[in-house]
Amino acid sequence: MTTTAEPRVARRRPVRRTGAAVVRPGFVWAVPATLFFLIFAVLPLILVAVLSFASWDGISAPRFAGLDNWRTLIHDHVMIQSLWLSVLITVLGVVVQTPLSILLGVWAAGHQRNRAVLSAIYFVPLLLSATAVSILWRALLDPNFGVPAQAKWLFGDGNLFGRQTSAIGVLVFVGAWQYTPFHTLIYQGAARAIPQVLYQAAEIDGAGRVRQFWHITLPQLRNTMITSMILMVVGGLTTFDTVLILTQGGPGTDTTISAYYMYQRAFKSFDFGGGSAIALVLVLIATVISLIVVKVSGYDKMRGTTEGL
Amino acid sequence: MMKRVLLPRAVAGGVALVLGLSLAACGGSDSGSGGSGSFKVLVYGDASNKVEKQIVATFNKTSKVKAVLQTIPGADYQQKLQTIINTKQAPDVFFNWGGGSIQPFVKAGLLLPLNDMIAKDPRLKADFLPSVFNSAVVDGKPYGIPMRGTQPVLLFDNKKVLADAGVSEPKTWEDLLSAVKVLKAKHITPIALGGGDQWPTLMWYEYMYDRIAGPGLFDKAMSGDKSAWAAPESRTALSRLKELIDAGAFGSNYDSVKYTDGGSVALVAQGRAGFELMGSWYYSQQQQDNPDFAKTGLGYTSFPTVSGGAGDPKDIVGNTNNFYSVLKKTKYPDAVAQFLKLMYSDEFVKAHMAIGNLPTTTNTTNFLNTATDPAYAKYQYDLVKAAPSFQLSWDQAYPQSASEAMHTAVQQFFDGKLDADGFIKAMQALPTS
Incomplete structure (x- = not known):
């Protein structure tokens, strides 16, 4: 008799618990994250906005300068060029990295042992810091003592950092070398999550490997592609360390992208007001681009890819 | 749900850029060594650091207040200096190129004019070639002691x-x-x-x-x-x-x-x-x-x-020479003065000669023959002595x-x-x- 009473109590409790979980968590839970966001994101942003209306060399007290920084910025052809370069490097990064990481990711999703070993090796570049990677490639691409000196048929005189096209090419290549493994990992996970029944059904219908890839794998990876591309866009627009170490914005100002130009103005020319104005422009542009990507890709009303399964 | 999460995230991505600005400014080091009884000496990092290390070691042998040497390698020296000079991480003594490179610091009232030190020990001025010493004179006051070779x-x-x-x-x-x-x-x-x-x-x-x-x-x-x-x-x-x-x-x-x-x-x-x-x-x-x-x-x-x-x-x-300048807020001006005296010592001159640098002190001529390559030392010395004009590098001027x-x-x-x-x-x- 006692045994029948106990389950009754036990049964009631879980019911109450699930009922409580439906209630939205209180604002208190968001306090830590909100505080961090305010202190480390909103506050600096406001300070930078204020600084963009001032003239400050970093030593003496800042002086209010009105719209001076903004006026020079609008007429600064290096600034306008730097925006285009940022966009170009971002677009090239997406175009190069996406197909590579999809192919590698889908390939690595197989459960064969050799694939597991190789994908572990592919992952290594991601573990290195961008600075170390840049220094490594700077040395490897030295025109007299690096790879170009041994492969003249491919690199000619090896003046990779002395021309705009090849300097941009190096930046895109090094970026891809470092970040493709990360996106490969994302695609690997996503590809493994595709239900096997879809492939089994396709096989019965007589679809080959290639058709399966185009008609099942790719559509199923749609949401992953959007995620990965947004990460690439944010990463591309904020590219900095590779430029700092590989090209220093050169030759001339040919690879001076906005983030590097901001650094140059603030920390090399000691014009922190002008640097802040550039930073603010970058924030605005990154926000607008993110919003566009969200709208165009339908990320805001993302649909499941397993409906009806 | 996705939209609400993503918007702040997109903003945050942009803000990360801005953060880079403010965080980089906080990148100090060795704050622990700034305790009682030591002062920091900041130097451009290259092959000449061998001598700076030796001189600091010599100084620390006899002095109660210790000198701590810090080096910043290569081309980013000026940027790092400018970002820390008005903060707690600022060095007490720092390497510079004289002239235009210290003018903004003088204007901001950060540097110690060396008149008092020179009054106590006239050799801090008299033992250096005047044309070199004068490149670190700003608005009529001396702010630097030559500390390497010309x-x-x-x-x-x-x-x-x-x-x-x-x-x-x-x-x-x-x-x-x-x-x-x-x-x-x-x-x-x-x-x-x-x-x-x-x-x-x-x-x-x-x-x-x-x-x-x-x-x-x-x-x-x-x-x-x-x-x-x-x-x-x-x-x-x-x-x-x-x-x-x-x-x-x-x-x-x-x-x-x-x-x-x-x-x-x-x-x-x-x-x-x-x-x-x-x-x-x-x-x-x-x-x-x-x-x-x-x-x-x-x-x-x-x-x-x-x-x-x-x-x-x-x-x-x-470059006429490099200089040590002293920050006004140093806690140990007397120890720093003792340290600066080493810049005209025989040991200093010999150590620089040994790595091919040519100091600009008046006792340099005594040691031209002790250089690893006396011919090179003598060639430079004569060249500098005979030059009607010694143009400071444009980017330093x-x-x-x-x-x-x-x-x-x-x-x-x-x-x-x-x-x-x-x-x-x-x-x-x-x-x-």
Whole structure:
């Protein structure tokens, strides 16, 4: 008799618990994250906005300068060029990295042992810091003592950092070398999550490997592609360390992208007001681009890819 | 749900950029060593640090207040200094180039005028060559004590490469052009140039303008008269440089080569280039990277004369010396004064001589023979003594805020992306104060 009473109590409790979980968590839970966001994101942003209306060399007290920084910025052809370069490097990064990481990711999703070993090796570049990677490639691409000196048929005189096209090419290549493994990992996970029944059904219908890839794998990876591309866009627009170490914005100002130009103005020319104005422009542009990507890709009303399964 | 999460995230992504600005400013180090009884000495990191380490060790042997040496490697020295100089991480004593490099700090009232120290110990001024000591005098007050060797820019060469090609060290511009032609025909890069660093390229302008127009043109431009850059002498200097570039003197990939990572240094040492124009510290760099070559294979001469130029062929360009300046807020001014006294000591002079630097103290002449290469020391000493004008490097003479734009213009003219008019315009746009 006692045994029948106990389950009754036990049964009631879980019911109450699930009922409580439906209630939205209180604002208190968001306090830590909100505080961090305010202190480390909103506050600096406001300070930078204020600084963009001032003239400050970093030593003496800042002086209010009105719209001076903004006026020079609008007429600064290096600034306008730097925006285009940022966009170009971002677009090239997406175009190069996406197909590579999809192919590698889908390939690595197989459960064969050799694939597991190789994908572990592919992952290594991601573990290195961008600075170390840049220094490594700077040395490897030295025109007299690096790879170009041994492969003249491919690199000619090896003046990779002395021309705009090849300097941009190096930046895109090094970026891809470092970040493709990360996106490969994302695609690997996503590809493994595709239900096997879809492939089994396709096989019965007589679809080959290639058709399966185009008609099942790719559509199923749609949401992953959007995620990965947004990460690439944010990463591309904020590219900095590779430029700092590989090209220093050169030759001339040919690879001076906005983030590097901001650094140059603030920390090399000691014009922190002008640097802040550039930073603010970058924030605005990154926000607008993110919003566009969200709208165009339908990320805001993302649909499941397993409906009806 | 997704939308709500993503929007702040997109903003946050952008904000990360801004954060970079504020965080970088906090990047101090060694805050622990700043405790009681020590002061920080901040120095540009390169081969000469050997001597700074030795001097600091000597000082610490007898002093109760210890000196702590910190080095910042290579080209980012000035940036790091400027970001920390008005913070808690600021050093007590720091390396600089005198002149324009400390002017903003003096204006902001951060530096200690050394008058009192000199009054207590007159040798802090009297034991240094006046022309050098005076480069760190700002608004009539001394702010720096010379702490390394004088650094005139010389034309270095690989003796074996020149001998094999049957070329001798060039005396005139025409000699240099014909040497370039001979070396090029032998598939050797005639002149190594670390164009990726940009400032090595600038040295060619400094000498060319001095040889063609004399030191007056640059002084005029520095005083604010921007028409100086458009003078006919300026155009002549540019066309002469163009002549050299077009002759293939620097090869075609110099913008991918750097001096700071040892690229151009190795080219000369391995006999793959004939010449390199560089400051006198090149000797200690070669000694560190390629000791055998520095001993037997490294030749040097002054910049060739240019016929028809107004400048004295004995003029030199470069850095007069480096200096130690002292921050006003240092807790140990007396200990720092004791430390600075070592800069005219015999030990200091001998240690610098041993790595090929040439100190500018009055007792330097006593030790010319103790240098590892007495001939090199004597050559430099005579060169500096005889020079009617010693032009400070342009990027040190101009305010720091000008150096980025100057370097860009210098590189773009060498690349052919700017013509003479474009270069003149860029130089005229530089701030002079």
